[in-house]
Amino acid sequence: MIEINNLHKKFGKNQVLKGVDLTIEEGLIYAVLGPNGSGKTTLIKSILGMVIPNKGQISVLGEPIKKGWKYRKKIDYLPQIANFPPNIKVKELIHMIKDLRNSPAAEEELITVFGLEPFLNKKLSTLSGGTKQKVNIVLTFMFDSPLIILDEPTTGLDPKALIRLKELIQKERARGKTILITSHIMQFVEEMANEIVYLLEGEVYFKGSIAQLLGQTEQTDFEHAIAAITTHNHA
């Protein structure tokens, strides 16, 4: 699904990615983890073509992404911070994104699932952080792309919305989608991820299942295994 070879990215003197090699298989849920500033968002944005690498190759669905932007239509992306015009109403935003994508969209069920009907005629600037995030989730999941990338999707969600989000992710996975998630919420990662990708010092420091991570770090719970990851050898 995604093939990344020897990816380098620096911002000024800050060398963020120093040779990332990563294969993302179709139909699994991957969690991209790592300390603050380790380059998770930079890696995701490189896959999306929003960050241009200094070196290395990325292919999505067999096509090098340098060849053009059309592959972007195969990706649904939830950004960490979505900056939409504050004066626009929720339903206007949904229509605007549908027009821009020009792909079939199924937003109605998602609006119901996240209880957004009362907010459809409200301006974005009047919404709470969690409600804005629910709107962003609808905007991401209303399309039907084979690859879904979620940057900190749980931000601001109440427990009910979090359950709905988890159900949604599992449903999409069951339909054969590939899903890439970054999150600092280890319980969420533990519940959702089939594969862990841990970035450290610009490289993939660990890649494998949660069971492999527990074995390798000799820990019994996931949170401690993540905390202990750097004191053990490379995968």
Ligand SMILES: Nc1ncnc2c1ncn2[C@@H]1O[C@H](COP(=O)(O)OP(=O)(O)OP(=O)(O)O)[C@@H](O)[C@H]1O
């Ligand atoms: N556009 C940019 N210009 C300059 N520096 C940048 C830019 N984007 C990211 N960086 C820097 O690159 C490093 C990695 O940032 P990135 O957002 O990828 O990390 P992250 O692992 O997603 O962090 P977090 O866990 O805090 O979200 C940071 O030091 C950040 O300051």
